[in-house]
Amino acid sequence: MLLNYHLLSMNIPESDVPRIVIIGGGFAGINLAKSLANKNVQIVLLDKHNYHTFQPLLYQVSSAGLEPDSIAYPLRKILKTHRNSYFRLAHVNQIDTEKSQVSTNIGILSYDYLVIATGTKTNFFGNASIEANSMPMKKVPQALNIRSLMLQNFEKAAIANSKEDRRAYLNFVIVGGGPTGVELAGAIAELKNHILPRDYRDLDPSDMHIRLLEGSSKVLSSMSAHASEKAEQFLKKLGVQVHCQTYVTDYDGKNVITNSELVLQSETLIWAAGVTGAPIKGIQSDALIVRANRYKVNSYNQVQGYTTIFALGDIAMMQTEAYPQGHPQVAQPAIQQGKLLGKNLMRLIEGNPLKPFVYKDKGSMATIGRNKAVVDLKNFKFAGFFAWFVWMFIHLMALVGFRNRVIVFFNWTYNYINFDKAARLIIRPFKK
Numbered sequence: 216m217l218l219n220y221h222l223l224s225m226n227i228p229e230s231d232v233p234r235i236v237i238i239g240g241g242f243a244g245i246n247l248a249k250s251l252a253n254k255n256v257q258i259v260l261l262d263k264h265n266y267h268t269f270q271p272l273l274y275q276v277s278s279a280g281l282e283p284d285s286i287a288y289p290l291r292k293i294l295k296t297h298r299n300s301y302f303r304l305a306h307v308n309q310i311d312t313e314k315s316q317v318s319t320n321i322g323i324l325s326y327d328y329l330v331i332a333t334g335t336k337t338n339f340f341g342n343a344s345i346e347a348n349s350m351p352m353k354k355v356p357q358a359l360n361i362r363s364l365m366l367q368n369f370e371k372a373a374i375a376n377s378k379e380d381r382r383a384y385l386n387f388v389i390v391g392g393g394p395t396g397v398e399l400a401g402a403i404a405e406l407k408n409h410i411l412p413r414d415y416r417d418l419d420p421s422d423m424h425i426r427l428l429e430g431s432s433k434v435l436s437s438m439s440a441h442a443s444e445k446a447e448q449f450l451k452k453l454g455v456q457v458h459c460q461t462y463v464t465d466y467d468g469k470n471v472i473t474n475s476e477l478v479l480q481s482e483t484l485i486w487a488a489g490v491t492g493a494p495i496k497g498i499q500s501d502a503l504i505v506r507a508n509r510y511k512v513n514s515y516n517q518v519q520g521y522t523t524i525f526a527l528g529d530i531a532m533m534q535t536e537a538y539p540q541g542h543p544q545v546a547q548p549a550i551q552q553g554k555l556l557g558k559n560l561m562r563l564i565e566g567n568p569l570k571p572f573v574y575k576d577k578g579s580m581a582t583i584g585r586n587k588a589v590v591d592l593k594n595f596k597f598a599g600f601f602a603w604f605v606w607m608f609i610h611l612m613a614l615v616g617f618r619n620r621v622i623v624f625f626n627w628t629y630n631y632i633n634f635d636k637a638a639r640l641i642i643r644p645f646k647k
């Protein structure tokens with residue numbers, strides 16, 4: 216039964232089947248849209264970008280290993296065979312739960328069912344100077360900014376007058392020792408070890424420093440002790456200086472101030488220290504966990520207080536006995552919730568009972584440069600070459616689109632054989 220009269224807006228045709236509006240074409244949103252393909256509902260997918268981003272490989276774009284278009288995939292292409300689906304490039308600003316409408320920069324759209332899958336944004340923990348001067352890595356353009364800045368700094372270092380200036384250009388500080396920070400530090404270390412000596416013969420590689428700053432007592436603190444220890448060993452072997460229990464308290468674009476005596480001069484501070492949810496105005500305030508900016512959802516992903524509004528993936532906080540703080544903000548919960556909600560929405564529409572979500576943890580992994588990775592499975596933890604191989608295989612298979620898989624596979628093989636990173640291009644110079 217239709218819950219609402221559909222406003223004709225955004226050029227979405229009226230229909231006599233329920234309209235499901237999905238905000239966000241990330242892992243959760245696209246898996247939901249796929250599971251509702253050609254079902255007896257109308258799907259409208261809204262995203263502020265026209266592509267899906269494979270965030271786990273953003274660091275390879277930042278470190279010149281991959282071109283951005285090999286980790287991004289057009290959302291319209293995902294929907295191209297779904298006769299019941301529409302995509303609109305739109306930034307959703309507000310939800311009107313009384314009228315069952317979303318308000319966007321391109322118009323207003325009514326919904327029968329609304330799914331919020333807006334993911335997260337970088338968390339600067341309220342520090343305005345860090346936000347203004349550091350480099351986040353959450354989106355493709357931001358990864359490209361890091362790539363440009365890094366290469367621009369190499370160029371500036373090559374013509375710097377003093378050793379002090381040269382070192383500031385070649386001092387890369389990465390904040391956050393989670394998988395993102397660890398993987399990026401390893402990739403930049405490989406640039407130092409393999410690219411700098413060949414491309415920049417006028418620079419002394421020993422002037423380049425890569426520092427990884429982590430607030431807790433170990434890197435990869437969400438993984439096993441084995442993974443943390445191995446990752447730190449691998450990083451050190453690559454020449455990365457790891458500083459644990461070190462918080463950045465301020466950064467003015469040149470001086471990195473920390474909670475310890477460590478003060479660094481650096482033109483590049485990459486901020487990988489955390490994320491916070493990206494909620495949308497209009498949902499009642501007691502459904503939002505303020506600290507994490509995530510919506511409280513029940514085991515069917517229904518947002519607290521609503522029966523027709525759902526939240527999925529990183530933005531959803533489903534507290535269970537096994538996960539009292541909600542599921543980890545990684546791709547698997549988003550994918551699994553998206554797939555299940557597709558089935559549950561059809562059950563709801565057809566008047567059948569819903570199935571609760573149970574997370575199947577498939578393990579976690581991180582790579583630390585060539586031939587090195589750590590993998591934590593439920594009953595088996597391993598590190599080194601085999602782990603690296605497993606990491607590559609899983610990431611390759613998880614990429615959206617056959618073309619992207621082929622391109623990434625080709626690039627990795629080429630880079631492996633030639634010790635190369637082919638995307639060392641300043642296409643769009645970054646202005647600080």
Ligand SMILES: Cc1cc2nc3c(=O)[nH]c(=O)nc-3n(C[C@H](O)[C@H](O)[C@H](O)COP(=O)(O)OP(=O)(O)OC[C@H]3O[C@@H](n4cnc5c(N)ncnc54)[C@H](O)[C@@H]3O)c2cc1C
Nearest residue numbers: 239241242243262263270271307333334528529544545546
């Ligand atoms: C650098 C990095 C590395 C990562 N590495 C890994 C990894 O190795 N393994 C792993 O499992 N996970 C990793 N993650 C986490 C993983 O990417 C996320 O958990 C996953 O993307 C969450 O999926 P999601 O669908 O909830 O949100 P997202 O994938 O973030 O998608 C959210 C979508 O919503 C859109 N959106 C947001 N707000 C609006 C709005 N107001 N209007 C319209 N559209 C909007 C965005 O454009 C985006 O397309 C990484 C994340 C980052 C940032």
